[in-house]
Amino acid sequence: MDVSHETLDAAARTLPAEAIDAIERAATSAHRHEELFSERAANIRQSAVRDVFDISLRPGLVSLAGGSPYLQSLPLDRLATTAAAIIAEDGLTALQYGSGQGTLELRTQICEVMAAEGILDARPENVVITAGSQSAQDVATKLFCNPGDVVLVENPTYVGALNAFEAYQVQVETVEIDGDGLVPDLLEAKIAALQLAGKNIKFLYTIPNFNNPSGITLAPERRQKIVDICRNSNILILEDNPYGLLRFEGELLAPLRADNPGDVIYMGSFSKIFAPGLRIGWALVPEHLQRRYYLAAEAVTLCPPALNQMLVSAYLRDYDWRGQIETYRGLYAERCRAMLTALEAHMPAGTSWTTPEGGFFVWVTLPDGVDTYPLLLKAIDAGVVFIPGAAFTPSDEPSNKLRLAYSAVPPEAITEGVRRLAPVLREAIAGL
Numbered sequence: 001m002d003v004s005h006e007t008l009d010a011a012a013r014t015l016p017a018e019a020i021d022a023i024e025r026a027a028t029s030a031h032r033h034e035e036l037f038s039e040r041a042a043n044i045r046q047s048a049v050r051d052v053f054d055i056s057l058r059p060g061l062v063s064l065a066g067g068s069p070y071l072q073s074l075p076l077d078r079l080a081t082t083a084a085a086i087i088a089e090d091g092l093t094a095l096q097y098g099s100g101q102g103t104l105e106l107r108t109q110i111c112e113v114m115a116a117e118g119i120l121d122a123r124p125e126n127v128v129i130t131a132g133s134q135s136a137q138d139v140a141t142k143l144f145c146n147p148g149d150v151v152l153v154e155n156p157t158y159v160g161a162l163n164a165f166e167a168y169q170v171q172v173e174t175v176e177i178d179g180d181g182l183v184p185d186l187l188e189a190k191i192a193a194l195q196l197a198g199k200n201i202k203f204l205y206t207i208p209n210f211n212n213p214s215g216i217t218l219a220p221e222r223r224q225k226i227v228d229i230c231r232n233s234n235i236l237i238l239e240d241n242p243y244g245l246l247r248f249e250g251e252l253l254a255p256l257r258a259d260n261p262g263d264v265i266y267m268g269s270f271s272k273i274f275a276p277g278l279r280i281g282w283a284l285v286p287e288h289l290q291r292r293y294y295l296a297a298e299a300v301t302l303c304p305p306a307l308n309q310m311l312v313s314a315y316l317r318d319y320d321w322r323g324q325i326e327t328y329r330g331l332y333a334e335r336c337r338a339m340l341t342a343l344e345a346h347m348p349a350g351t352s353w354t355t356p357e358g359g360f361f362v363w364v365t366l367p368d369g370v371d372t373y374p375l376l377l378k379a380i381d382a383g384v385v386f387i388p389g390a391a392f393t394p395s396d397e398p399s400n401k402l403r404l405a406y407s408a409v410p411p412e413a414i415t416e417g418v419r420r421l422a423p424v425l426r427e428a429i430a431g432l
Contacts, residue, residue: 043166052376052385062417065385067212067360068408069272073327075319082314086307098306100298102129102282106309109316110282114268116322117244118254121261122284128294129304132281133240133267135297137205138164139283140238140265143296144202145170150194152204154182156363156392156401158212158240161205171199172394179354181218182206184225191233203236203265208256210243210359213392213403217357220253227260242269242281245325247358248333262286265293270312272360273325278308332360338411339404342418348426360407363389366425369432371398375424384420 052065086094101107107124114122130136137160145151147169153161155174165172173194175187187204194201206226208218218226230237239256247253257266269281285293315321339362343353350367366372373388389401406414 040167040169043169045163045166052387055380055385061380061383061385062409062413062420063385064404064406064409064414064417064421065387066408067405069276069328070331070408071275073331074275074324078319079311079315082318083307083311086310086314090310094307094310096306098303098309100301100303101294102127102304103306103309103313106280106313106316107282109313110268110284113245113273113316114266114284116252117241117268118252118258119266119284120258126285126287126290128283128285128290128297129309130267130281130283130297131279131301131304132271132276133242133269133283134160134164134281135279135300136265136267136281136283137161137238137240138167139293139297139300140203141165141168141170142300143293144236146200148200150199150201152187152190152201152235153394154206154211156211156213156389157205158207159391161240162392162394165205166394170202174393174395175204177211177214177216179216181208181211181216181222182226184222184229187226188229191229191235195233201233201235203238204230205238205240206256207240207243209241209253210246210356210361212243212359213361213387213389214363215354215356215359215361216363217253223254223256224259227256227263231260231263237264238267239264240267242267242272243359244268245273246328246332246360248329248336248356250357257284262288265289273328274312274315274321278312280304280308280312329358332358332407335406335409335411335414336362338414339406339418342415346418346422348422348429350429351425360405362404362406364402364404366400366402367429367432368400370400370425370428372400372402372428373398375402375428378424378427379421382420382424384417384424386421 104124106129107127110127111122111124130139141164145168148171150171150173151165152173152175154177162172173190175182175190177183191201210217227237237256241255244252244255255266257264266284267281270278271281283293336356340355352365354363356362373390376388379386387403389399393399
Protein backbone atom coordinates (compact mmCIF):
# COMPACT_ATOMS: atom_id res chain seq x y z
CA MET A 1 0.00 0.00 0.00
CA ASP A 2 1.46 3.35 -1.07
CA VAL A 3 0.47 5.92 1.56
CA SER A 4 1.14 9.58 0.70
CA HIS A 5 1.91 12.38 3.17
CA GLU A 6 -1.48 13.89 2.34
CA THR A 7 -3.17 10.67 3.35
CA LEU A 8 -1.30 10.56 6.63
CA ASP A 9 -2.10 14.21 7.34
CA ALA A 10 -5.78 13.60 6.71
CA ALA A 11 -5.72 10.52 8.90
CA ALA A 12 -4.06 12.46 11.72
CA ARG A 13 -7.10 14.70 11.98
CA THR A 14 -9.52 11.81 12.51
CA LEU A 15 -7.65 8.80 13.90
CA PRO A 16 -5.95 8.07 17.24
CA ALA A 17 -2.16 7.97 17.41
CA GLU A 18 -1.99 4.15 17.48
CA ALA A 19 -3.94 4.00 14.20
CA ILE A 20 -1.52 6.43 12.57
CA ASP A 21 1.36 4.26 13.75
CA ALA A 22 -0.28 1.22 12.15
CA ILE A 23 -0.68 3.01 8.80
CA GLU A 24 2.95 4.16 8.87
CA ARG A 25 4.14 0.63 9.71
CA ALA A 26 2.07 -0.80 6.84
CA ALA A 27 3.53 1.71 4.39
CA THR A 28 7.08 0.99 5.54
CA SER A 29 6.47 -2.77 5.42
CA ALA A 30 5.10 -2.67 1.90
CA HIS A 31 8.07 -0.61 0.73
CA ARG A 32 10.51 -3.00 2.40
CA HIS A 33 8.93 -5.98 0.65
CA GLU A 34 9.61 -4.51 -2.77
CA GLU A 35 13.12 -6.00 -2.60
CA LEU A 36 11.64 -9.48 -2.18
CA PHE A 37 10.09 -9.59 -5.63
CA SER A 38 11.63 -12.04 -8.07
CA GLU A 39 13.14 -10.90 -11.37
CA ARG A 40 10.13 -12.56 -12.98
CA ALA A 41 7.74 -10.21 -11.16
CA ALA A 42 8.93 -7.26 -13.25
CA ASN A 43 7.44 -8.98 -16.30
CA ILE A 44 4.01 -9.48 -14.75
CA ARG A 45 1.79 -6.65 -15.89
CA GLN A 46 -1.90 -6.00 -16.14
CA SER A 47 -3.02 -6.08 -19.73
CA ALA A 48 -4.39 -3.06 -21.51
CA VAL A 49 -7.51 -5.10 -22.23
CA ARG A 50 -8.26 -5.47 -18.51
CA ASP A 51 -7.58 -1.78 -17.91
CA VAL A 52 -10.00 -0.77 -20.65
CA PHE A 53 -12.52 -3.40 -19.55
CA ASP A 54 -12.97 -1.58 -16.26
CA ILE A 55 -13.40 1.75 -18.06
CA SER A 56 -15.92 0.27 -20.49
CA LEU A 57 -18.38 -0.41 -17.68
CA ARG A 58 -19.05 3.32 -17.25
CA PRO A 59 -22.64 4.28 -18.13
CA GLY A 60 -23.12 5.93 -21.49
CA LEU A 61 -20.00 4.52 -23.14
CA VAL A 62 -20.27 2.28 -26.19
CA SER A 63 -17.69 -0.44 -25.60
CA LEU A 64 -16.13 -1.86 -28.73
CA ALA A 65 -13.29 -3.12 -26.54
CA GLY A 66 -14.06 -6.39 -24.79
CA GLY A 67 -14.32 -9.68 -26.66
CA SER A 68 -17.21 -11.04 -24.62
CA PRO A 69 -19.84 -13.53 -25.81
CA TYR A 70 -23.48 -12.49 -25.91
CA LEU A 71 -24.71 -14.43 -22.88
CA GLN A 72 -28.23 -13.03 -23.13
CA SER A 73 -28.90 -15.66 -25.78
CA LEU A 74 -28.38 -18.51 -23.29
CA PRO A 75 -31.33 -20.22 -21.53
CA LEU A 76 -30.36 -18.71 -18.17
CA ASP A 77 -33.49 -19.75 -16.24
CA ARG A 78 -33.05 -23.36 -17.25
CA LEU A 79 -29.32 -23.26 -16.48
CA ALA A 80 -30.12 -21.93 -13.00
CA THR A 81 -32.38 -24.94 -12.42
CA THR A 82 -29.65 -27.27 -13.66
CA ALA A 83 -27.03 -25.74 -11.37
CA ALA A 84 -29.36 -26.01 -8.37
CA ALA A 85 -30.11 -29.64 -9.19
CA ILE A 86 -26.40 -30.48 -9.40
CA ILE A 87 -25.83 -29.14 -5.89
CA ALA A 88 -29.01 -30.69 -4.49
CA GLU A 89 -28.43 -34.13 -5.98
CA ASP A 90 -24.62 -34.36 -6.27
CA GLY A 91 -23.43 -31.62 -3.96
CA LEU A 92 -20.91 -33.79 -2.14
CA THR A 93 -19.15 -34.39 -5.44
CA ALA A 94 -19.71 -30.96 -6.95
CA LEU A 95 -18.31 -29.11 -3.92
CA GLN A 96 -15.45 -31.52 -3.19
CA TYR A 97 -11.92 -31.85 -4.55
CA GLY A 98 -11.78 -33.72 -7.84
CA SER A 99 -9.35 -35.18 -10.33
CA GLY A 100 -6.44 -32.96 -11.28
CA GLN A 101 -6.96 -33.86 -14.92
CA GLY A 102 -10.68 -33.15 -14.89
CA THR A 103 -13.71 -35.42 -14.87
CA LEU A 104 -13.77 -38.30 -17.31
CA GLU A 105 -17.27 -37.34 -18.45
CA LEU A 106 -16.23 -33.83 -19.46
CA ARG A 107 -13.00 -34.98 -21.09
CA THR A 108 -15.00 -37.47 -23.15
CA GLN A 109 -17.48 -34.77 -24.14
CA ILE A 110 -14.63 -32.43 -25.08
CA CYS A 111 -13.46 -35.08 -27.55
CA GLU A 112 -16.93 -34.84 -29.14
CA VAL A 113 -16.63 -31.05 -29.31
CA MET A 114 -13.23 -31.37 -30.97
CA ALA A 115 -14.68 -33.88 -33.43
CA ALA A 116 -17.13 -31.17 -34.48
CA GLU A 117 -14.09 -28.93 -35.02
CA GLY A 118 -12.35 -31.55 -37.19
CA ILE A 119 -10.17 -33.47 -34.72
CA LEU A 120 -11.39 -37.05 -34.98
CA ASP A 121 -8.74 -39.03 -33.08
CA ALA A 122 -8.71 -37.29 -29.68
CA ARG A 123 -8.82 -39.51 -26.61
CA PRO A 124 -10.00 -38.46 -23.14
CA GLU A 125 -6.77 -39.60 -21.48
CA ASN A 126 -4.84 -36.95 -23.44
CA VAL A 127 -7.18 -34.10 -22.47
CA VAL A 128 -6.30 -31.90 -19.49
CA ILE A 129 -8.98 -29.54 -18.14
CA THR A 130 -7.63 -26.04 -17.50
CA ALA A 131 -8.87 -22.69 -16.21
CA GLY A 132 -9.68 -21.46 -19.69
CA SER A 133 -7.13 -21.60 -22.50
CA GLN A 134 -5.21 -18.83 -20.69
CA SER A 135 -4.15 -21.37 -18.06
CA ALA A 136 -3.23 -23.85 -20.80
CA GLN A 137 -0.82 -21.29 -22.28
CA ASP A 138 0.71 -20.60 -18.88
CA VAL A 139 1.23 -24.28 -18.13
CA ALA A 140 2.89 -24.89 -21.50
CA THR A 141 5.29 -21.99 -21.01
CA LYS A 142 6.20 -23.12 -17.51
CA LEU A 143 6.75 -26.66 -18.73
CA PHE A 144 8.88 -25.98 -21.80
CA CYS A 145 10.60 -22.61 -21.39
CA ASN A 146 13.69 -21.53 -19.52
CA PRO A 147 14.49 -17.81 -19.17
CA GLY A 148 15.89 -16.60 -22.47
CA ASP A 149 14.24 -19.26 -24.61
CA VAL A 150 12.34 -18.04 -27.67
CA VAL A 151 8.59 -18.23 -28.25
CA LEU A 152 7.28 -17.36 -31.70
CA VAL A 153 3.96 -15.55 -32.10
CA GLU A 154 1.95 -13.98 -34.87
CA ASN A 155 2.06 -10.21 -35.14
CA PRO A 156 -0.44 -9.22 -33.79
CA THR A 157 -1.46 -11.80 -31.21
CA TYR A 158 -3.53 -12.32 -28.07
CA VAL A 159 -2.45 -10.00 -25.27
CA GLY A 160 -3.13 -12.59 -22.55
CA ALA A 161 -0.69 -15.00 -24.16
CA LEU A 162 1.96 -12.27 -24.33
CA ASN A 163 1.50 -11.62 -20.61
CA ALA A 164 1.87 -15.33 -19.83
CA PHE A 165 5.00 -15.72 -21.95
CA GLU A 166 6.75 -12.59 -20.71
CA ALA A 167 6.13 -13.55 -17.08
CA TYR A 168 8.40 -16.56 -17.65
CA GLN A 169 11.20 -14.34 -18.98
CA VAL A 170 11.14 -15.75 -22.49
CA GLN A 171 12.14 -13.86 -25.63
CA VAL A 172 8.97 -13.32 -27.66
CA GLU A 173 9.66 -13.04 -31.40
CA THR A 174 6.98 -12.07 -33.89
CA VAL A 175 6.23 -13.36 -37.37
CA GLU A 176 4.23 -11.12 -39.67
CA ILE A 177 0.84 -12.04 -41.08
CA ASP A 178 -1.01 -10.96 -44.18
CA GLY A 179 -4.63 -11.31 -45.24
CA ASP A 180 -4.20 -15.12 -45.31
CA GLY A 181 -2.60 -15.37 -41.87
CA LEU A 182 0.89 -16.45 -40.88
CA VAL A 183 3.28 -16.30 -43.85
CA PRO A 184 5.24 -19.59 -44.15
CA ASP A 185 8.28 -18.03 -45.85
CA LEU A 186 8.58 -15.40 -43.14
CA LEU A 187 8.24 -18.06 -40.44
CA GLU A 188 10.99 -20.13 -42.03
CA ALA A 189 13.26 -17.12 -42.36
CA LYS A 190 12.65 -16.06 -38.75
CA ILE A 191 13.49 -19.54 -37.47
CA ALA A 192 16.67 -19.69 -39.54
CA ALA A 193 17.84 -16.28 -38.30
CA LEU A 194 17.18 -17.12 -34.67
CA GLN A 195 18.93 -20.49 -34.94
CA LEU A 196 21.92 -18.83 -36.60
CA ALA A 197 22.06 -16.49 -33.59
CA GLY A 198 22.15 -19.51 -31.28
CA LYS A 199 18.63 -19.07 -29.91
CA ASN A 200 16.62 -21.95 -28.48
CA ILE A 201 13.10 -21.84 -29.97
CA LYS A 202 10.56 -23.83 -27.98
CA PHE A 203 7.19 -23.28 -29.63
CA LEU A 204 5.03 -21.29 -32.01
CA TYR A 205 1.84 -19.90 -30.50
CA THR A 206 -0.86 -19.38 -33.11
CA ILE A 207 -4.56 -18.55 -33.35
CA PRO A 208 -5.32 -19.80 -36.87
CA ASN A 209 -9.07 -19.17 -36.86
CA PHE A 210 -10.31 -15.57 -36.57
CA ASN A 211 -7.16 -14.42 -34.85
CA ASN A 212 -7.47 -12.21 -31.79
CA PRO A 213 -7.08 -9.29 -32.47
CA SER A 214 -6.95 -9.22 -36.28
CA GLY A 215 -9.91 -11.47 -37.13
CA ILE A 216 -7.77 -13.04 -39.89
CA THR A 217 -7.97 -16.77 -40.67
CA LEU A 218 -4.97 -18.86 -41.70
CA ALA A 219 -5.50 -20.05 -45.28
CA PRO A 220 -6.04 -23.82 -45.69
CA GLU A 221 -3.08 -24.21 -48.08
CA ARG A 222 -0.72 -22.71 -45.47
CA ARG A 223 -1.71 -24.88 -42.54
CA GLN A 224 0.32 -28.00 -43.18
CA LYS A 225 3.26 -25.91 -44.38
CA ILE A 226 3.36 -24.18 -41.00
CA VAL A 227 3.38 -27.52 -39.16
CA ASP A 228 6.07 -28.97 -41.43
CA ILE A 229 8.34 -25.94 -40.97
CA CYS A 230 8.08 -26.23 -37.20
CA ARG A 231 8.48 -30.01 -37.19
CA ASN A 232 11.67 -29.76 -39.26
CA SER A 233 13.16 -27.49 -36.58
CA ASN A 234 11.76 -29.49 -33.62
CA ILE A 235 9.49 -26.63 -32.58
CA LEU A 236 6.18 -27.41 -30.91
CA ILE A 237 2.99 -25.67 -31.96
CA LEU A 238 0.50 -24.26 -29.45
CA GLU A 239 -2.75 -23.96 -31.38
CA ASP A 240 -5.31 -21.76 -29.62
CA ASN A 241 -8.77 -22.21 -31.13
CA PRO A 242 -11.46 -20.62 -28.94
CA TYR A 243 -13.37 -19.20 -31.93
CA GLY A 244 -13.13 -22.12 -34.39
CA LEU A 245 -16.78 -23.16 -34.14
CA LEU A 246 -17.95 -19.58 -34.64
CA ARG A 247 -17.44 -19.43 -38.39
CA PHE A 248 -20.25 -17.38 -39.90
CA GLU A 249 -20.90 -19.67 -42.86
CA GLY A 250 -19.39 -22.53 -44.84
CA GLU A 251 -17.33 -25.51 -43.75
CA LEU A 252 -15.06 -25.28 -40.71
CA LEU A 253 -11.35 -25.33 -41.51
CA ALA A 254 -9.46 -28.32 -40.12
CA PRO A 255 -7.27 -27.37 -37.14
CA LEU A 256 -3.50 -27.77 -37.39
CA ARG A 257 -3.84 -30.56 -34.85
CA ALA A 258 -6.21 -32.62 -37.01
CA ASP A 259 -3.49 -34.41 -39.00
CA ASN A 260 -0.57 -33.72 -36.66
CA PRO A 261 -1.24 -35.37 -33.29
CA GLY A 262 2.41 -35.51 -32.24
CA ASP A 263 3.41 -31.94 -33.01
CA VAL A 264 0.58 -29.74 -31.72
CA ILE A 265 -0.77 -28.92 -28.27
CA TYR A 266 -4.35 -27.94 -29.01
CA MET A 267 -6.08 -25.50 -26.67
CA GLY A 268 -9.83 -25.00 -26.54
CA SER A 269 -12.26 -23.17 -24.31
CA PHE A 270 -15.92 -22.96 -23.36
CA SER A 271 -15.51 -19.21 -22.80
CA LYS A 272 -16.67 -18.27 -26.29
CA ILE A 273 -19.08 -21.13 -27.06
CA PHE A 274 -20.75 -21.30 -23.62
CA ALA A 275 -19.79 -19.05 -20.70
CA PRO A 276 -16.43 -17.44 -19.78
CA GLY A 277 -17.30 -17.09 -16.10
CA LEU A 278 -17.03 -20.85 -15.62
CA ARG A 279 -13.31 -20.68 -16.54
CA ILE A 280 -13.26 -24.11 -18.16
CA GLY A 281 -10.91 -24.81 -21.04
CA TRP A 282 -8.72 -27.68 -22.07
CA ALA A 283 -5.49 -28.80 -23.68
CA LEU A 284 -5.28 -31.82 -25.97
CA VAL A 285 -1.69 -32.87 -25.42
CA PRO A 286 0.42 -35.28 -27.50
CA GLU A 287 0.53 -38.60 -25.70
CA HIS A 288 4.29 -38.48 -25.09
CA LEU A 289 3.91 -35.07 -23.35
CA GLN A 290 0.65 -35.66 -21.49
CA ARG A 291 1.91 -36.76 -18.08
CA ARG A 292 4.30 -33.89 -17.49
CA TYR A 293 1.78 -31.40 -18.82
CA TYR A 294 -0.92 -32.78 -16.53
CA LEU A 295 1.40 -32.67 -13.49
CA ALA A 296 2.37 -29.07 -14.28
CA ALA A 297 -1.30 -28.09 -14.53
CA GLU A 298 -2.13 -29.89 -11.29
CA ALA A 299 0.65 -28.00 -9.50
CA VAL A 300 -1.14 -24.73 -10.33
CA THR A 301 -4.81 -25.46 -9.66
CA LEU A 302 -4.69 -28.83 -7.83
CA CYS A 303 -7.95 -29.65 -9.58
CA PRO A 304 -10.37 -27.82 -11.87
CA PRO A 305 -13.64 -26.86 -10.12
CA ALA A 306 -15.95 -29.88 -10.03
CA LEU A 307 -19.17 -27.84 -9.92
CA ASN A 308 -18.24 -25.88 -13.02
CA GLN A 309 -17.23 -29.03 -14.87
CA MET A 310 -20.49 -30.73 -13.95
CA LEU A 311 -22.48 -27.76 -15.19
CA VAL A 312 -20.61 -27.78 -18.50
CA SER A 313 -21.18 -31.53 -18.78
CA ALA A 314 -24.89 -31.10 -18.12
CA TYR A 315 -25.01 -28.37 -20.77
CA LEU A 316 -23.32 -30.60 -23.35
CA ARG A 317 -25.47 -33.60 -22.37
CA ASP A 318 -28.91 -32.08 -21.85
CA TYR A 319 -29.00 -28.91 -23.98
CA ASP A 320 -28.83 -28.25 -27.69
CA TRP A 321 -25.30 -26.86 -27.56
CA ARG A 322 -24.87 -27.20 -31.32
CA GLY A 323 -28.06 -25.19 -31.82
CA GLN A 324 -26.73 -22.54 -29.44
CA ILE A 325 -23.57 -22.28 -31.53
CA GLU A 326 -25.72 -21.75 -34.60
CA THR A 327 -27.48 -18.97 -32.69
CA TYR A 328 -24.13 -17.43 -31.82
CA ARG A 329 -23.01 -17.66 -35.45
CA GLY A 330 -26.08 -15.78 -36.63
CA LEU A 331 -25.75 -13.13 -33.93
CA TYR A 332 -22.08 -12.50 -34.53
CA ALA A 333 -22.42 -12.51 -38.31
CA GLU A 334 -25.12 -9.83 -38.04
CA ARG A 335 -22.99 -7.74 -35.71
CA CYS A 336 -19.92 -8.12 -37.87
CA ARG A 337 -21.92 -6.90 -40.87
CA ALA A 338 -23.11 -3.93 -38.81
CA MET A 339 -19.50 -3.14 -37.89
CA LEU A 340 -18.23 -3.37 -41.47
CA THR A 341 -21.13 -1.27 -42.77
CA ALA A 342 -20.52 1.41 -40.14
CA LEU A 343 -16.80 1.49 -40.87
CA GLU A 344 -17.51 1.91 -44.56
CA ALA A 345 -19.93 4.75 -43.81
CA HIS A 346 -17.95 6.69 -41.21
CA MET A 347 -14.22 5.95 -41.27
CA PRO A 348 -11.99 8.71 -42.64
CA ALA A 349 -9.90 8.30 -45.77
CA GLY A 350 -6.63 6.50 -45.15
CA THR A 351 -8.03 3.83 -42.84
CA SER A 352 -8.49 0.16 -43.68
CA TRP A 353 -9.78 -2.89 -41.83
CA THR A 354 -10.01 -6.65 -41.94
CA THR A 355 -13.10 -8.61 -43.00
CA PRO A 356 -13.49 -11.53 -40.57
CA GLU A 357 -15.09 -14.83 -41.53
CA GLY A 358 -15.98 -15.53 -37.90
CA GLY A 359 -15.02 -14.73 -34.33
CA PHE A 360 -15.33 -11.42 -32.49
CA PHE A 361 -12.95 -8.80 -33.88
CA VAL A 362 -12.14 -6.31 -36.63
CA TRP A 363 -8.61 -4.88 -36.91
CA VAL A 364 -8.38 -1.27 -38.08
CA THR A 365 -5.22 0.24 -39.57
CA LEU A 366 -4.59 3.99 -39.67
CA PRO A 367 -1.92 5.80 -41.71
CA ASP A 368 1.70 5.50 -40.62
CA GLY A 369 2.56 8.02 -37.96
CA VAL A 370 -0.69 7.78 -36.02
CA ASP A 371 -0.30 6.31 -32.53
CA THR A 372 -3.66 4.91 -31.42
CA TYR A 373 -2.78 4.67 -27.73
CA PRO A 374 -3.12 8.42 -26.97
CA LEU A 375 -6.38 8.41 -28.94
CA LEU A 376 -8.02 6.17 -26.34
CA LEU A 377 -8.66 9.00 -23.88
CA LYS A 378 -10.09 11.17 -26.66
CA ALA A 379 -12.35 8.31 -27.71
CA ILE A 380 -13.57 7.86 -24.14
CA ASP A 381 -14.41 11.57 -24.05
CA ALA A 382 -16.37 10.98 -27.26
CA GLY A 383 -18.25 8.10 -25.64
CA VAL A 384 -16.62 5.02 -27.17
CA VAL A 385 -13.92 2.56 -26.11
CA PHE A 386 -11.50 0.46 -28.18
CA ILE A 387 -8.24 -1.44 -27.57
CA PRO A 388 -5.06 0.19 -28.94
CA GLY A 389 -2.99 -2.00 -31.22
CA ALA A 390 0.15 -1.72 -29.07
CA ALA A 391 -1.45 -4.12 -26.58
CA PHE A 392 -1.14 -7.01 -29.05
CA THR A 393 2.58 -6.98 -29.73
CA PRO A 394 5.67 -7.38 -27.54
CA SER A 395 7.20 -4.31 -29.16
CA ASP A 396 7.33 -1.02 -27.27
CA GLU A 397 6.94 0.90 -30.52
CA PRO A 398 3.78 2.96 -31.17
CA SER A 399 1.07 1.24 -33.19
CA ASN A 400 -1.19 2.71 -35.86
CA LYS A 401 -3.73 -0.06 -35.34
CA LEU A 402 -6.69 -0.72 -33.05
CA ARG A 403 -9.08 -3.56 -32.26
CA LEU A 404 -12.85 -3.26 -32.38
CA ALA A 405 -15.05 -5.99 -30.89
CA TYR A 406 -18.62 -6.51 -32.07
CA SER A 407 -19.65 -9.71 -30.25
CA ALA A 408 -21.41 -8.27 -27.19
CA VAL A 409 -22.84 -5.10 -28.76
CA PRO A 410 -26.21 -4.77 -30.54
CA PRO A 411 -25.99 -3.59 -34.17
CA GLU A 412 -27.42 -0.13 -33.47
CA ALA A 413 -24.86 0.44 -30.69
CA ILE A 414 -22.06 -0.73 -32.97
CA THR A 415 -23.11 1.86 -35.54
CA GLU A 416 -23.23 4.59 -32.89
CA GLY A 417 -19.86 3.58 -31.47
CA VAL A 418 -18.16 3.76 -34.86
CA ARG A 419 -19.87 7.11 -35.54
CA ARG A 420 -18.41 8.46 -32.27
CA LEU A 421 -14.97 7.06 -33.00
CA ALA A 422 -14.65 8.40 -36.55
CA PRO A 423 -14.05 12.10 -35.67
CA VAL A 424 -11.32 11.12 -33.21
CA LEU A 425 -9.47 9.21 -35.91
CA ARG A 426 -10.13 11.88 -38.54
CA GLU A 427 -8.54 14.53 -36.29
CA ALA A 428 -5.51 12.33 -35.65
CA ILE A 429 -5.00 11.74 -39.37
CA ALA A 430 -5.41 15.43 -40.16
CA GLY A 431 -2.68 16.22 -37.65
CA LEU A 432 -0.01 14.21 -39.47
